[in-house]
Amino acid sequence: MQNNIKRIEIITDAIYQSRLIKLLDDTGIPGYTIFKDVAGKGLKGEKDGHGLGSGFKNVYILIYCELELVKKLTDAVRPVIETFGGVCVVSDAHWIIHN
C-alpha cells in the first residue's frame, strides 16, 4: 500500500493540553486529533479522572504525519513530556483517504 505515514500518539496531563497544542501548531503540522477526559496510570501514579480541576486527567493526542516531520515534532514535544511526564509513541500507517 502506498502513502506511508507515521502515527504519533502523545499522552500527558490534561492540564498541559493548551501548551502542547501551541507547540504543535508552531511546528506547522497540518492536523491533529485530541481525546479529552482520558484516565490512566503511569510513572506519576494513577489518573482516575475524578476530582474537580483537570488535575487527575490525561489528554491523548493523535497525529498522522509524513516521516520527515516526526523529528521536528518530537523535538518540540520532548521538553513538555520531560518536564511534566507522559509518553510519546510512534507507529506506521497508511493514508487511505485524506480530503
Add this chain to the structure above:
Amino acid sequence: MQNNIKRIEIITDAIYQSRLIKLLDDTGIPGYTIFKDVAGKGLKGEKDGHGLGSGFKNVYILIYCELELVKKLTDAVRPVIETFGGVCVVSDAHWIIHN
C-alpha cells in the same frame, strides 16, 4: 504472530456520525468502536469541541477487519470523507482475543 488484521481509523465531523455508521453497517463489517467528543485540527480548521450543537466536534471510529474487507469499507466511506472532510488511515494489527 498469526491472525493478521487491519486497523482502520476514520475521523470526521461528529455531525455526520449517524450517516457514516449507516454506511458501515451496510458493508456488513462485524464490529466498530466509536469515540465521541473528539476535538482536533485539520484542513477544515479547528474543532475545539466548544459550542452547542456538535458543529465543532469530531467523531473517531476504529474498525478492526480482515484484509479483504478494507477495500469495500474504504469505498463506502470515501464519498462521505470527500464531501464532508476528514481522514481515513489504515495500519497493521493482530487479533489476540476475539470472543
Add this chain to the structure above:
Amino acid sequence: MQNNIKRIEIITDAIYQSRLIKLLDDTGIPGYTIFKDVAGKGLKGEKDGHGLGSGFKNVYILIYCELELVKKLTDAVRPVIETFGGVCVVSDAHWIIHN
C-alpha cells in the same frame, strides 16, 4: 528506529472496567490509558452509549509494553474477554519519549 514496543488495545463493556484494571495491575505493567464513554458494535450487539447505567457503553484500554509482557498480559485479560465479550488487539510501535 530503536526501542520497539507493543501496543495492546482492549475493548469491552464499561461495566467490567474496574475488574479488568485490577487484573492489569496484578500483572505489574507499568502503565495504561483508559478511554471511557466509548460506543460501538460487535458480536454482542450495539452499544450506543445511551441509557442510565453503563450497560450500553464500552471502555477502551491502551497499553504500551515490552514484547515480553504481552503474553502475561493477554493471559490475564483472556478470561474477562471470554466471559464478558470484547476484543484484544496488538500492534507494533516505538517509544519516542518516555519520561
Add this chain to the structure above:
Amino acid sequence: MDLTQILHNFFAPPVPFFFIGMIAILLKSDLEIPDQISKFISMYLLMAIGFKGGVELHASGINREVALILIICSLMAGIIPIYCYRILRFKLDVPNAAALAAAFGSVSAVTFITAGNILDGAGIPYGGVMIAAMALMESPSIIIGVILYRKYNKKADHGFHLNFTELLREACLNGSIVVLLGSLMVGLASNEHGMKIMEPFTGGIFKGMLSFFLLDMGVIAGKRLGALKSAGWFLIGFGIFIPLLNAVIAIGLAYFLGLSPGNAFMFTVLFASASYVAVPAAMRVAIPDANPGIYVPVALAITFPFNIVVGLPLYYYLVQCIHA
C-alpha cells in the same frame, strides 16, 4: 375522582414529556439528552424522593404496619422472580430467563416517582415507608435471579465468577440504592427546619426535573424499541401480562393488610414495575451470558410505557373502587 379527572392527571406536565421524547425518536429527530445530565437528574430524583420519604417516616414513626410492609415487599421481591422465571423458561434459555425475572422482582424508580406525582396531584398521601420498601426490593430480586441462574445453568463455568460477597455488594451497594437510602436517613434525622430549607430543591423544582427526565426516558425507550422486533410476541406479552398479574396480587395483599388508598396504590406500583437500570447493571456482571438486548428493552420499552399509560390509571382506578 372520576375517570376524566384521572386522565387529566396523565396529561398534566410530567407525563406527556415521555411521549414527546419517544415520538421524536420514532420520527428520527436527533433529540438527545446528554448522558451525564441523565445521571444527574436520576440521582436528583432519588435524593429528593428519599429525603421526602425520610421526613415522612420521621413523622409517622416506625410502627407495626411499616415493618409489615417492609417485610412483605422484601419477600415478594424474591418470590416474583421465581414465577417469572418459570414462565420465561417456555421461550428463553436459563441465563436470559433468570436475568429478566430478576428485573421484574425489582422496581422502576421512575414509574414509582410518576405514581407518587399522580397521588400528589390528587391530594392523596402515601407513607415514607413505601420509599424505604422500594430501596429494599432490589437486593432480593438480584440474589434470587443469580441463584436461579447458577442452579439451572448447565454450561461449564468460565474462569470468571462472582463470589457471594461481591454479589451482595453489587446487590446492596450500587449508587442508586446508596443515594436513596442515604437521603432517606438524612430525612429521617431532619426536623421541620431541615425539611423547609431543602424544600425548594427536593420539592419546588421536582416536577420540572421529572418532566425533563421523562423526556429523556422517552428518548431512551424510543431507541430501545427497535430491539423488540427480534424479541417477538412472547416477550411483549410477558412485559404486559406480568405487571397486570403482579398488580392483582398487590391489590389483594394491600386490601388484606388494610393499607390506606395511597399506600395501596404505591404498593401495587412496586410490584407491577420492573427495573431497567440497577438490576440490569448487576445482571451484566453476575449473568454475563444473558443478553442485555433482551432484558433491558422488555422492562424499558414495554413494561415502563405500559405502566405509565395504561397501568397507573388502571391500578389507581382499581384501588379507588376497592376503597370506595
Add this chain to the structure above:
Amino acid sequence: MDLTQILHNFFAPPVPFFFIGMIAILLKSDLEIPDQISKFISMYLLMAIGFKGGVELHASGINREVALILIICSLMAGIIPIYCYRILRFKLDVPNAAALAAAFGSVSAVTFITAGNILDGAGIPYGGVMIAAMALMESPSIIIGVILYRKYNKKADHGFHLNFTELLREACLNGSIVVLLGSLMVGLASNEHGMKIMEPFTGGIFKGMLSFFLLDMGVIAGKRLGALKSAGWFLIGFGIFIPLLNAVIAIGLAYFLGLSPGNAFMFTVLFASASYVAVPAAMRVAIPDANPGIYVPVALAITFPFNIVVGLPLYYYLVQCIHA
C-alpha cells in the same frame, strides 16, 4: 420608562454574565462551562420558555392576530435569506453566502429569551404566540438556504446529497424545535394547576439558569472572536447592518399590524437575530462546502453581542417611541 431605566435593565443579573464570560476568555482565563451542561441549560431554557408560551397561548386563545403573526413570521423567515444572499454574494461564494443567509432568516433563541427577560423586568407582557413563531421560523430559512445553494452552485455534486425528506427532517425535527414545540403543547394543554406546579422550575430558577447560560455564551463567543480576523470588515459590517435593517422592517410591520408594544418588540427580535446553533447544524449537512468557521462566528460573535448590547435597547426604545 427612560433611557437610564433601560440601561439599568441591561445591567441587572442575566446580561452582565455574558460579558464576564467574554472578557475572561479575552484575558485568557481557563473558564469553561462543560459541554453537556451547556446543552442541558439550553434545553432547559427552551422547555421553560415553550411551556410558558403554551400556557399564555392557552389563556389568549388562537385568534386572527395569532394566525397572522405566525404566517408573517414564517414568510419572512423565507424572505430574509433571499436578500441576505444577494448582499453576501458581493464577497462570498455561493455555499457560504447561502449558509450565512439561512442563519439570518432564523432566530437566536437566547437573544429572544434575553429580550423576554427585559420585558419581564419592565412588567410588559407579550403573547405566547411569539414563542410559537420562533419555532416556526427555523424550517423556512433552512429550506430557502438550501434551495439557493442548489440553484446557484455550479460545482459538480459529490455522491452525497440530501434528498428532500431528509432535508425536511433536518429542518423541522431537530432537538431544539422538538423541545420548544413539545413543551409549548404541554403548556397549551395545562390548566392553572399545571402552571403552578411547574413554576419553581420554569419560572423560579429561570433567571439564574439564564445567567449561567449567558456566561457560557460569552465564553463561546469569546473563543469564536478570533475567527473574525480572517472574516474581514465586510462580514463584520453585514453582521451589524442586517439586524438593523430587519429591525426597521419588523417595527414597520408591527406598527402596520397593530401589535402591542410587547409583541412588537419580540417580533423585532425574531427578525433581527440570527441562528448560530440549529441552522448551522443543518447547514453542516446540507451545504457541506460552506465553512462553519465563517457562518457561525458572524452570527455568534458579531450579531449576538451586538443585539444584546446595542440592538435590544435600541429596538426597545424605537418600539416605545412609536407606541407613545
Add this chain to the structure above:
Amino acid sequence: MDLTQILHNFFAPPVPFFFIGMIAILLKSDLEIPDQISKFISMYLLMAIGFKGGVELHASGINREVALILIICSLMAGIIPIYCYRILRFKLDVPNAAALAAAFGSVSAVTFITAGNILDGAGIPYGGVMIAAMALMESPSIIIGVILYRKYNKKADHGFHLNFTELLREACLNGSIVVLLGSLMVGLASNEHGMKIMEPFTGGIFKGMLSFFLLDMGVIAGKRLGALKSAGWFLIGFGIFIPLLNAVIAIGLAYFLGLSPGNAFMFTVLFASASYVAVPAAMRVAIPDANPGIYVPVALAITFPFNIVVGLPLYYYLVQCIHA
C-alpha cells in the same frame, strides 16, 4: 446556642451527605457523580455565593473594616505558606513542600460555604466582604508558593518554565475566581429587585445543590484516602495541626480587629482551610516536579473532612466563647 444545638446543625441536611459519599466509597459502592456535574455544581455554588456576597457588600458599603479585612486576608494568604513550608521541609523535598504550603495559604470554597450554611442555620449574619476575601486569598498563596520553589530548588531547570505574566494569569484568572468575582460584581451592581429575581436560584435551591456537592466531595475524598497510606503520619498530622494553628491565629486576629461573631467565624475558616482545586491546578503547571498524589489528598482527604467534622464546630464554639 449550646453544643447539642451546634451538633444538630451538623446533622442537618447538607453535611451528612459528605459522609454518605465517603462511606459508600469505603464500602466499594460504585457511586459516582459525573464529572461535568461536579464542575457545574461547583460553578453554581461560586456564582450563588458570589452574588449573595455582592448584594450584601452593596448593602454594607465599603468601609474601613471591609478594607482592613481584605488587606489582612491577602497578607495572611502569603504568610501562611511561608511557615507551612518551613514545617514541611522537615520531611518533604522543596517542590512538594512549596506546593503543599501554597494549598494551605488559600481557601477551600466548600468548607467556607458549609460554614456559611451553619451560620445561616443559626441565624447569625456575616458580611459579603468575607466572600471577597476568599477570592483574594488565592493569588498570594500561589505566588508565594512558586517563589519558595524557585528560590530553594537546586535541580537544574528544564526548558519549560512559566514566566511571571503566565504565573500571574494562572494565579488570578482561573475559572473559579472569575465566576466568584464576576458574580460578586454583578451582585454589587444589583438592587433589591435583582436580588429578588435571582433568589430562587442563588438562595432557594442552594442547600440542595450543596448537599449534592458534598455527596460528590465525599466520593472524591474517599477515593483519595488510599493515597494517604503512602503519605504517612507526618502529613496526616500536618493536615490536622495547621488548621488548628491557623484557627487560633485567626480567632486572635478577629478578636483584636473587633469582628462580629459571624465575620470572626468565617475569617477563621478562611485561614484554617486549604485549597484542593484551584491551587493544585496552578501548582501542576508551576511546580511540575511536585507530586499531586501528595498535596491533593492532604488538603482533600485530611484537612477538609477534619474541618467539616471537628474544625467548624470547634471554631464556632471558640468564637462564641470569646464573644459571650
